[in-house]
Amino acid sequence: MADLQLTDHVPREADDGVWLACIECGESFAPFDTVRYTCDDCDGLLEVRYADLPTWEDFEDEGRGVWRYHETLPFEEGVTLPEGDTQLHTAPRLRDDIGVANLRIKHEGMNPTGSFKDRGMTVGVRVAQEVGVDRLACASTGNTSAALAAYGARAGLETLVLLPAGKVAAGKIAQAALHDARILEVDGNFDQCLDIVQDLAARGEVYLLNSLNPFRLEGQKTIGLEIMEEHYADHGEYPDRIVLPVGNAGNTAALYKCFRELVKAGAITEDQVPKLTGVQAEGAAPMVEAIQEGNDETRRWDEVETIATAIRIGNPVNAPKALPGIRETGGTAVAVSDEQITAAQRDVARQGIGVEPASAASVAGLRKLRRQGEIDADESVVCLTTGHLLKDPDAAAEAGRKPEPVPNDTDAILEHIDDRSSVVETVRRQASKAADSPLIPLVAGGLGAAYLYRKLRSKK
Numbered sequence: 001m002a003d004l005q006l007t008d009h010v011p012r013e014a015d016d017g018v019w020l021a022c023i024e025c026g027e028s029f030a031p032f033d034t035v036r037y038t039c040d041d042c043d044g045l046l047e048v049r050y051a052d053l054p055t056w057e058d059f060e061d062e063g064r065g066v067w068r069y070h071e072t073l074p075f076e077e078g079v080t081l082p083e084g085d086t087q088l089h090t091a092p093r094l095r096d097d098i099g100v101a102n103l104r105i106k107h108e109g110m111n112p113t114g115s116f117k118d119r120g121m122t123v124g125v126r127v128a129q130e131v132g133v134d135r136l137a138c139a140s141t142g143n144t145s146a147a148l149a150a151y152g153a154r155a156g157l158e159t160l161v162l163l164p165a166g167k168v169a170a171g172k173i174a175q176a177a178l179h180d181a182r183i184l185e186v187d188g189n190f191d192q193c194l195d196i197v198q199d200l201a202a203r204g205e206v207y208l209l210n211s212l213n214p215f216r217l218e219g220q221k222t223i224g225l226e227i228m229e230e231h232y233a234d235h236g237e238y239p240d241r242i243v244l245p246v247g248n249a250g251n252t253a254a255l256y257k258c259f260r261e262l263v264k265a266g267a268i269t270e271d272q273v274p275k276l277t278g279v280q281a282e283g284a285a286p287m288v289e290a291i292q293e294g295n296d297e298t299r300r301w302d303e304v305e306t307i308a309t310a311i312r313i314g315n316p317v318n319a320p321k322a323l324p325g326i327r328e329t330g331g332t333a334v335a336v337s338d339e340q341i342t343a344a345q346r347d348v349a350r351q352g353i354g355v356e357p358a359s360a361a362s363v364a365g366l367r368k369l370r371r372q373g374e375i376d377a378d379e380s381v382v383c384l385t386t387g388h389l390l391k392d393p394d395a396a397a398e399a400g401r402k403p404e405p406v407p408n409d410t411d412a413i414l415e416h417i418d419d420r421s422s423v424v425e426t427v428r429r430q431a432s433k434a435a436d437s438p439l440i441p442l443v444a445g446g447l448g449a450a451y452l453y454r455k456l457r458s459k460k
């Protein structure tokens with residue numbers, strides 16, 4: 001691993017040992033004296049810094065969830081529903097199928113509003129209270145708006161969400177609506193919505209709670225703390241790699257910050273930092289492009305398209321934080337097709353874990369990189385799944401087995417479930433799984449034909 005950026009000094013502006021620092025020019029700012037999202041001097045991204053960083057012992061006896069880690073957050077507690085403490089599932093059949101030594105799935109869909117955004121929002125809304133704003137806003141592909149609406153409602157604050165019209169999954173709009181956010185459907189894409197929210201924030205009309213707000217990422221870095229603690233407790237070692245979907249690149253930035261702080265605190269060594277491996281959809285892959293071309297910035301993609309609506313983003317605002325995170329941890333980035341994403345969504349669901357399409361991109365990316373030999377068979381890997389299956393019921397229904405109309409009669413139903421049509425369905429499913437493998441079509445075709453032949457003979 002290349003060296004992690006660890007240098008710091010406590011500036012005069014530090015408030016209780018917390019301050020904001022520009023990642024470009026290093027200028028520091030008091031954290032809560034005024035609302036700011038980027039550097040006053042150079043407009044670079046800001047990062048929250050602490051004079052004292054805790055280590056594992058400091059988290060003992062601290063309960064569960066995001067606020068377990070309050071020693072590494074700007075406040076003792078926040079507006080909570082509560083969030084975090086999500087499952088780190090095993091997935092043995094998928095592990096063997098993909099061919100890695102160890103596979104765990106960190107399912108962030110189990111947060112209160114069904115995505116990891118809740119971790120950022122519990123901290124972000126607490127900061128909103130501190131700086132004294134009353135109208136919260138975000139641009140969103142859906143999950144951020146659901147979390148903003150819920151946490152804003154909990155705090156009794158007004159919420160405004162800007163969504164790309166016709167491009168947000170049904171479950172997410174339903175959440176924002178019921179939590180009483182004002183939903184503005186913009187005739188544009190997510191990146192254009194975020195441009196407008198930034199304008200509104202610059203004019204002092206709203207408090208912006210997208211991941212451009214550095215306090216959001218403080219909450220999200222607790223994903224990394226939970227993964228490291230639980231993986232070590234279960235396996236006696238930290239994971240070699242974390243594979244995650246990349247949209248606005250907030251989680252990649254947050255995990256990188258988490259690991260830098262753990263190294264600086266002496267909780268882990270540089271060699272124990274997991275390789276951050278980002279996955280994007282082929283139709284929205286500016287981060288993959290930047291990694292592959294060795295660029296320090298992403299090129300804005302004006303046209304983006306993918307079934308994975310949560311990562312349908314062409315201008316990831318956290319790229320300046322996330323690109324070094326991927327490079328300096330020895331990770332990589334890969335793009336996957338919508339077909340690979342849907343196949344992975346089925347694979348994960350058949351382990352009993354229901355995730356939305358963008359989440360499944362992590363598993364699709366792992367499979368692709370493993371096939372390409374870029375991930376070794378002896379690696380211990382954690383895939384991050386960011387949102388729950390029910391966020392996007394249409395995609396789930398499309399990817400899953402179709403309902404079969406049957407007569408209202410037991411004998412007819414028995415006849416139906418032993419019928420050739422169910423055999424055809426079995427063959428169809430095998431063929432669909434085979435789409436991802438060069439060998440399986442032959443095997444599946446053979447098995448399917450044999451099964452069909454046996455069924456037809458038994459009917460004579």
Ligand SMILES: N[C@@H](CCOP(=O)(O)O)C(=O)O
Binds near residue numbers: 209248310
């Ligand atoms: N996928 C996101 C896009 C916005 O990301 P953020 O982390 O900057 O809020 C969403 O759910 O809206």
